[in-house]
Amino acid sequence: MANLSHPSEFVLLGFSSFGELQVLLYGPFLTLYLLAFMGNTIIIVMVIANTHLHTPMYFFLGNFSLLEILVTMTAVPRMLSDLLVTHKVISFTGCMVQFYFYFSLGSTSFLILSDVALDRFVAICHPLRYDILMSWAMCIRLAGAAWAAPFLVMVPTVISRAYLNYCHGNIINHFFCDNAPLLQLSCSDTSLLEFWDFMMALAFVLSSFLVTLISYGYIVTTMLRIPSASGRQKAFSTCGSHLTLVFIGYSSTIFLYVRPGKAHFVEVNKTVALE
Structure with a gap:
């Protein structure tokens, strides 16, 4: 008989x-x-195949496209299969694994976006030193740190979930093992965990957003000093797609996760999580 405080599966x-x-x-x-999936795959193939795109900016964007593929693969295929069946279950271990990879990959995405912002800052504000400051060695270090940090930090985070007492049932009101619905099933004191989650959101999401914000503050200041309108337009054109990704990514994630407490609107969260 399964331990009621440690279910063998979730619905x-x-x-x-x-x-x-x-x-x-x-x-x-x-x-x-x-x-x-196809759009991000095309971007990755183009970045690899086209030597003209072997630049720091496209290196980071290629990383971001790979992350987008991996993040969606952690939740969406299962969600699609669950739409066709009535018995929607996931094993306890499977739930913890999904939780780990979803949030690790998602956090990495935001750090990569801040790397793109740094690249644009150096390219526009310090063009003569660009090749030195954004060398391939530096790009690999930045990308490596962006990948490694979340995966390391998420280890104690997911272990803490594995040892919670889930005595409020095993029904998760979501299409994947999201943080808030999991905590709502626990009868353990989760106040410390929620504070830890909030601090991690500040560390990965808001800190990378701050880096992006400061970088674009300097970029805008520099562009305003460019005398010709065509020069300003050319400088800004390299930032447009990145700004779109920043707006969509940060706005939805801050709404979903940078809010302490459990009182979330779950049905709204499901819709926003699909962005």
């Missing part, structure tokens, strides 16, 4: 509120997933 409610209509979500969600 994922997913989009059960749609009832039998949730099967209709399969087609649109599958299409969006495949488009995102």
